[in-house]
Amino acid sequence: MRIAMLGLGSMNAAILSGLLAGPVSREDVVATTRSSASAAARAEELGVEVLAEESDAEANRRAVDGADVVLLGVKPHGIVTLAEEIAASLAPQTVVVSVAAAVDVAMLESALRDGQPVIRSMPNTPLSVGQGVVGLAAGTHAAAEQVATVQSLLSACGAVHVVDEVQIDALTGVSGSGPAYAFLLAEHMAAGGVELGLDPELAADLAAATVRGAGTMLVEHRAAGTADAAALRKAVCSPNGTTERAVDALEAHEVPAAVRAAVAASASRAREMTTQLRDEV
Numbered sequence: 001m002r003i004a005m006l007g008l009g010s011m012n013a014a015i016l017s018g019l020l021a022g023p024v025s026r027e028d029v030v031a032t033t034r035s036s037a038s039a040a041a042r043a044e045e046l047g048v049e050v051l052a053e054e055s056d057a058e059a060n061r062r063a064v065d066g067a068d069v070v071l072l073g074v075k076p077h078g079i080v081t082l083a084e085e086i087a088a089s090l091a092p093q094t095v096v097v098s099v100a101a102a103v104d105v106a107m108l109e110s111a112l113r114d115g116q117p118v119i120r121s122m123p124n125t126p127l128s129v130g131q132g133v134v135g136l137a138a139g140t141h142a143a144a145e146q147v148a149t150v151q152s153l154l155s156a157c158g159a160v161h162v163v164d165e166v167q168i169d170a171l172t173g174v175s176g177s178g179p180a181y182a183f184l185l186a187e188h189m190a191a192g193g194v195e196l197g198l199d200p201e202l203a204a205d206l207a208a209a210t211v212r213g214a215g216t217m218l219v220e221h222r223a224a225g226t227a228d229a230a231a232l233r234k235a236v237c238s239p240n241g242t243t244e245r246a247v248d249a250l251e252a253h254e255v256p257a258a259v260r261a262a263v264a265a266s267a268s269r270a271r272e273m274t275t276q277l278r279d280e281v
C-alpha cells in the first residue's frame with residue numbers, strides 16, 4: 001500500500017513512527033513538509049522520502065501520485081487549501097484521511113473532486129509508540145472496505161474506533177487532547193515529589209512509570225472485564241490510609257470537575273473552530 005503523508009509535523013510523524021514499527025515499509029511512504037530544513041530533518045529521523053513545498057511547488061501533488069491512502073496532517077486552517085491543491089492529482093479510489101481537528105467531512109468533500117473517498121480522523125500522539133487511539137468518521141463516498149482498510153492500517157499502532165461524525169468533537173476531548181491531561185498529571189506528581197525532597201530525575205521516573213503502569217493495568221482489566229477505572233482506584237485506597245487522604249485532597253481541589261471541564265473545553269473549542277473555518281470557506 002502506497003501512503004502519502006502531507007504535513008509531517010507532530011501528529012503525522014507520530015502516526016508514521018507507529019506505522020514504520022509495524023507493517024509499513026519505508027519505501028511505501030512519501031511525505032511532505034513546508035520547509036526544506038524540516039524535510040531534511042524528518043527524512044533523517046524517519047528514513048522516508050520527504051519533499052519540501054518550499055523547494056518544490058509540486059511537492060504535495062507529486063507525493064499523492066500513485067498513493068492508495070493520503071493523510072492530511074497540516075494545521076486545520078491549511079487543510080482545505082491543501083485538499084484543493086491535490087484534488088486533481090488524486091486517483092478516484094485514493095482514500096483521503098484528514099487528521100485535523102474541527103475540519104468536517106463536508107469541508108473536505110467540497111474541496112475535493114466529486115466522489116473522492118474521505119475519512120475524517122482524530123488520532124493521538126501515543127500512536128508513535130503503538131498505544132494510540134484513533135476515531136474515524138467515514139465521508140459520504142468512503143466505502144465500507146475503504147474504511148476497513150484504513151482501520152486495519154492504523155490498528156498497527158493503536159485502538160481504532162469507527163464513530164459517527166457527530167461524536168468526533170467529544171472523542172477529541174477525551175482521547176485527542178487526552179495525552180496532554182495525562183502528561184500534566186505526571187508533571188505535577190513529579191513536582192509534588194520534588195517539593196517533598198525527592199531528586200527531580202527520580203520523581204519524574206516515578207511519575208512516568210506510575211502513569212504508564214496505571215494505564216496498562218486499566219486497559220488490561222477492562223479488556224478482561226475484571227475492573228473499571230473506579231474499581232482500580234478504590235483498590236489503591238486502603239481505609240483511612242494514605243491514598244484515601246490523597247483522593248480527598250484531589251476532590252477538595254475539584255480535580256474531578258476540572259478534568260470533566262477540560263474534556264468539555266476541548267470539544268467546545270473544536271466546535272468553535274469548525275464555525276470559524278466554515279465562515280472562511
Ligand SMILES: NC(=O)c1ccc[n+]([C@@H]2O[C@H](COP(=O)([O-])OP(=O)(O)OC[C@H]3O[C@@H](n4cnc5c(N)ncnc54)[C@H](O)[C@@H]3O)[C@@H](O)[C@H]2O)c1
Nearest residue numbers: 007008009010011032033034073074075076099100101123
Ligand atoms: N498534535 C496532536 O496531538 C494532534 C492530535 C490530533 C490531531 N492533530 C491535528 O494534526 C494536525 C497537525 O497538527 P500538528 O500538531 O502535527 O502540527 P505541526 O505544526 O507539528 O505540523 C504541521 C506540519 O504541516 C507542514 N505543512 C504546513 N503547510 C504545508 C503544506 N502546504 N504542505 C506540506 N506541509 C505543510 C509543516 O511543515 C508541519 O510539518 C492539525 O490539524 C491538528 O488538529 C494533532
